[in-house]
Amino acid sequence: MEQDNIFQTYLDAVNKKSVKDSSSFKVLNKNNIDTNELTGHEKDDHAGKVDLNYKDDKEKETDGYNYTKGLLNFIADMPEETGKALMTAFLNGTDVAANVVGVAFNAMTNVDPAMNAAFNNGDGEKFKTLLNKNIQEFSNYLNSEKEQVAKIGEGSPTSSKAAEFVSMITQDTPYSLPIYKKFKKLGMPDWMALPVAYGIGSAIAFDDDASIFLNSEQVQGFKNMIGILPDSSEEEIYNKTFRMLEGTGLGFATSPIIKGLKYAKNNIPAFMKPQSTISVGGAAIAGEGAIKAQENAEENLNVENQNLDEEKKNSKFWRSKL
Numbered sequence: 001m002e003q004d005n006i007f008q009t010y011l012d013a014v015n016k017k018s019v020k021d022s023s024s025f026k027v028l029n030k031n032n033i034d035t036n037e038l039t040g041h042e043k044d045d046h047a048g049k050v051d052l053n054y055k056d057d058k059e060k061e062t063d064g065y066n067y068t069k070g071l072l073n074f075i076a077d078m079p080e081e082t083g084k085a086l087m088t089a090f091l092n093g094t095d096v097a098a099n100v101v102g103v104a105f106n107a108m109t110n111v112d113p114a115m116n117a118a119f120n121n122g123d124g125e126k127f128k129t130l131l132n133k134n135i136q137e138f139s140n141y142l143n144s145e146k147e148q149v150a151k152i153g154e155g156s157p158t159s160s161k162a163a164e165f166v167s168m169i170t171q172d173t174p175y176s177l178p179i180y181k182k183f184k185k186l187g188m189p190d191w192m193a194l195p196v197a198y199g200i201g202s203a204i205a206f207d208d209d210a211s212i213f214l215n216s217e218q219v220q221g222f223k224n225m226i227g228i229l230p231d232s233s234e235e236e237i238y239n240k241t242f243r244m245l246e247g248t249g250l251g252f253a254t255s256p257i258i259k260g261l262k263y264a265k266n267n268i269p270a271f272m273k274p275q276s277t278i279s280v281g282g283a284a285i286a287g288e289g290a291i292k293a294q295e296n297a298e299e300n301l302n303v304e305n306q307n308l309d310e311e312k313k314n315s316k317f318w319r320s321k322l
Contacts, residue, residue, distance in 0.1 A: 020247035029213075029248050036216035044216040050182050052175045052201075052210040063177045064170035069142045070180065070190045071104055071169065076135050077191070082267050087131070091124055099263055100173070100198040107168040108134050111161045138162040175210065176201030182214070186223055195263040196222075199256030212253075218244050229265050237261050 019025055019038050028035045034047050054060035075083070078101075090105045109116045112134060118126035141162035170177060180197035188196075204210055214222075221244035229237070238258055245254050 025247060029215075032211075032213040032249070034215050035248075039215075039217050041216045041220060044219040046182075046186055046219045047214055047216040050178055050212050050214065052178050052204065052212065053208060054178075060170075060177070063181050064166055065142050066184075067173075067177045067180050067194075068166045068169050069139065070184075070194055071100065072135050072139050072142070074190045074194050075101060075104055075131075076139075078267060083128075086267075087124065087128060091119065091122060091127065100176075100194050101267075103169065103172050103198070105131075107165050107172070110168060111164045134161075134165075138165055142166070173198055173201050175204050179212065183222070186219060188222065188226055191267070192226060192229065192261070192264045195267075196257055196260035199260035200250075200253045203253050203256045213249050215248065218248070218250065225261065229261060232265070234262060237265070 022038070025035055025038055028038070032049050034043065036043050036047070054063075078086075086101055087105075090102060108131065109119050112130060115127060115130040115134065117123075118130060138161075176197045179200050180193050183193035183197055200212065204212075221240065225232075225240065232240070241258050241261065242254060245251050245257070250257075
């Protein structure tokens with residue numbers, strides 16, 4: 001029985017490979033037509049083309065606000081040790097701008113002179129304090145309730161900084177905005193939608209007609225990944241992603257999507273429950289989930305900093321500051 005199952009799995013893989021090598025599959029992909037009938041997937045209503053350039057400035061502004069709010073929540077909800085690891089890397093000069101959190105750190109240091117000074121002076125504690133303060137104030141500014149904005153004051157320094165922060169984020173990741181919006185419609189949580197959308201958006205060169213197309217297989221693959229990602233090995237993530245992107249217009253983004261999924265898995269683990277999840281500025285960590293978060297953060301820092309010289313990587317100075 002087990003041998004039969006293995007053989008059937010092999011046959012299914014061969015058949016799918018044959019389908020994706022066929023001229024019919026290539027023609028449909030070239031013309032942005034769903035391939036669900038060829039691949040045997042149920043038609044998904046979320047499948048379709050995603051235009052990456054905005055024709056409506058108001059829509060772009062709204063999507064920019066939503067993307068930035070999601071990013072701030074993403075950082076605020078990170079386990080304490082993950083936040084420390086990323087801040088340590090940033091303060092030590094590692095190019096964390098390669099991930100979406102690094103983009104936020106860079107933007108904040110550019111719009112907040114005090115935070116920039118803390119960065120230049122190597123004051124980790126001050127940097128962390130100002131980071132939490134800005135997250136709170138910028139989140140209030142972006143809150144859809146007008147009362148929150150009114151309390152801050154449209155012409156206040158905080159309002160100006162927050163608006164500049166939003167502008168920098170949206171300018172740095174313009175194509176990530178509509179992709180993130182699409183992923184949220186699929187029900188994808190921020191901890192997965194942000195790094196994956198950033199990865200795809202960063203891999204696309206500017207073009208007046210830039211767009212991506214998600215077929216039913218890919219939409220269902222991403223939806224399925226939400227539930228299985230926390231328990232998937234890196235090999236499983238690679239295999240599943242490669243198979244659903246193979247031979248399609250999204251094939252170019254295979255590497256950044258895999259990196260985004262791995263980043264999501266390593267930094268915002270699903271086993272972190274509200275009572276054991278500690279934000280960047282939170283209290284003491286407690287519980288088994290928190291212990292795993294510490295272990296993941298340390299491991300992830302090693303991965304992110306693998307090209308960093310040993311002196312910086314092993315620096316005890318910054319760790320004592322955070």
